Amino acid sequence: MNTHSLKHLQELEAESIFVLRELAAQFERPALLFSGGKDSIVVSHLARKAFHPAKIPFPLLHIDTGHNFPETLGYRDWWVNEVLGAKLLVRSVQDTIDQGRVTEEKGINSSRNVLQTTTLLDAIEELKLDCAIGGARRDEEKARAKERFFSHRDDFGQWDPKNQRPELWNIFNGRKNMGEHFRVFPISNWTEMDVWQYILHENIPLPKIYFSHKRLVIERDGVLLYKSEFLVTKPNEIAEERIIRFRTIGDMTCTGAVESTASTLEEIIREVAASRTTERGTRADDKRSDAAMEDRKKAGYF
Amino acid sequence: MHRPSEPDTMENATYLDMELLRFTTAGSVDDGKSTLIGRLLYDTKSIFEDQYEAIKATSDKRGEEYVNLALLTDGLRAEREQGITIDVAYRYFATPKRKFIIADTPGHIQYTRNMVTGASTANLAIILIDARKGVIEQTMRHAYIASLLRIPHLAVCINKMDLVDYNRETFESIRKTFSDFATKLDIVDVHFIPISALKGDNVVDRSANTSWYDGPTLLHLLENIHIASDNNMVDARFPVQYVIRPMSTEHHDYRGFAGRMAGGIFKKGDQVTVLPSGFSSSIKSIDVYEGELEETFTPQSVTITLNDEIDISRGDMIVKEDNQPQVSQDIDVMLCWMNEKKLIPGGKYALKHTSKDVRCIVKDVLHKVNINTLEDITDDKTIGLNDIFRARLRTTAPLFFDSYKSNRVTGSLILVDEGTNETVAAGMIV
Secondary structure, eight states: OOSSOOOHHHHHHHHHHHHHHHHHHHOSSEEEEOOSSHHHHHHHHHHHHHHTTSOOSSOEEEEEOSOOOHHHHHHHHIIIIIIIOOOEEEEEHHHHHHTTSSOOOOSTTOOSTTTHHHHHHHHHHHTTOSEEEOOOOTTSOTTGGGOOSEEEEOTTOOOOGGGOOOOBTTBOOOOOOTTOEEEEOTTTTOOHHHHHHHHHHHTOOOOGGGSOEEEEEEEETTEEEEOOTTOOOOTTOOOEEEEEEESSOOOTTTBEEEEOOOOSHHHHHHHHHHOOSOGGGGBGGGGGOTTHHHHHHHHTOO | OOOOOOGGGOOHHHHHTOEEEEEEEEOOTTSSHHHHHHHHHHHTTOSOHHHHHHHHHHHHHTTOSSOOGGGGTOOSHHHHHHTOOOSOEEEEEEOSSEEEEEEEOOSSTTHHHHHHHHHTTOSEEEEEEETTTOSOHHHHHHHHHHHHTTOSEEEEEEEOGGGGTTOHHHHHHHHHHHHHHHTTTTOOEEEEEEOBTTTTBTTTBOOGGGTTOOSOOHHHHHHHSOOTTSSOOSSOEEEOOEEEOOOSSTTTTOOEEEEEOOBSEEETTOEEEEETTTEEEEEEEEEETTEEESEEETTOEEEEEESSOOOOOTTOEEEETTBOOEEEEEEEEEEEEOOSSOOOTTOEEEEEETTEEEEEEEEEEEEEEETTTTEEEOSOOOOOTTOEEEEEEEEEEEEEEOOTTTOTTTTEEEEEOTTTOOEEEEEEEO
């Protein structure tokens, strides 16, 4: 057996670290978009490794919908300040609403998910960012399967999926004109299973809501939604307590839970392996239409 | 029916022990490429219920008789509406043995550009041949690109065997035609497999219909083909990507050179030369987050510190004193043109090679390649989208490179239009 070969997780890690260093070298003002979800946690962990023993040479930026799980915010402050020792910037959707830049959605399926795009693009402009680092993966969703590592955005922050730059070998072209920026996705080639296995292997702490717990939920179109103060419910939707956990973490109003008793990483991995639905299957925001993600991405979404 | 092991038996130890195989699929319209990928994903249980339900619903809506597995790979609205694939799509699946990344490239629009993109990172290419049609022009084109991009392994799948009654002579005759053609190419490792993607013969399960065939199934080949020697492990190359200077009291004097091994092996203590300065030093440490390594090999990402204070920055390359790459400003390359805007003869372009950025002039187009006949074209030197040609470049600063044949990392480059910033060409150094 050849000892000079990498196992697949090591190879993925080496590739992601390469991409993080490449963007740090090619861009003047990058920032890592941090949601407190497992993917952005893994990207920030990789960034810590990439620049060690120096600190992460760019800030982490949280676009706060105001509808976050409180556990996520507590985790965010601890992880970024205490563990990474990185700089945290927060820009909030509430401010964007107060400035009259966007209008809050009304009704049953209202969510601030779409509104985040404006807050994000405003933040990119305000902070003069030329690169926003994201934790998106190509296996998540069909529009994302066509995404580049270095993804160009025009001066309106828009993605043009039909006119993407070809990306060859490991040579990344981050050249751009003034006002344009890039989205860079270091874990493009990871799958949900890779992320979970890596978290286990690296012993990365996660927000508690990824693990099984009791919670008040309502069931809507087969999705379990947390009955938070922000969720608008129909009269016939009755909240009940269930044993659940979250597979992804986003806005409270549109992130679905799954019934689960998995309380350790090993149990979660077993559950993910046996699962017959994708993790975004629990996301109400993706169910709006066949091209929901593509449309949001074109407009500048994460 | 044989099924790969249930995913939930994939315990951690197994999972951490898997290798990664990147492959690309090339095929023409209607030769069953999407069906084959769908079959691989479906039979390895890599399609989830919600994905399956979604494409089933779309198929039903369109009045299609069967669940159209091609919808799995067509991710963009325009692609679904027009029933075509526009761009390279990446797919993932795993068996207990290996993890796979498929670069699925469309067969028609901008075929060369997309195939070259998909091929650039692949260890293996699947080439599909319709058993009823045999080797056609597109097959040769795909094989040529696979050889040009030096994909180490080829799996030639002769598909739709069910439609030729699993006839052995048909298979053998196609195998011979392809092999004769392949002698003109630089292809090392070719495997021929008779399959039916639709019926599943020899894709995941061995087929009873081809008892005359004693080779592996496609999945067996993908799982077992030896890929550990695909990287150049002889010529140590370390392009410096980023300089790490912590500026903290704890690591006051630390100066680390971060990068990814582009070839060979470095050990602590190795005598090295830094290009372009030519200064010598030795490796003081090979650092990763977890601590120090005794040695590092391609394609690891590490940080190297040296025993002497030498001025080193991004774009420099650390090599061994007794094994150095070529250093030159005049470079012969095979280029694939990827942009609608034609090449400007004598034009200036930005050039990216490993971590180095320079500018270059395309001094001379030597010849174009007719990728259907492999003949050189010397009387027409107009270069447009999808053209493959040999050219001579003059760069503003020397590059440190190897031939693409000996190293895919230090032998590859891209050209960028300085006006639009678009990537216009992929280059393989001759």
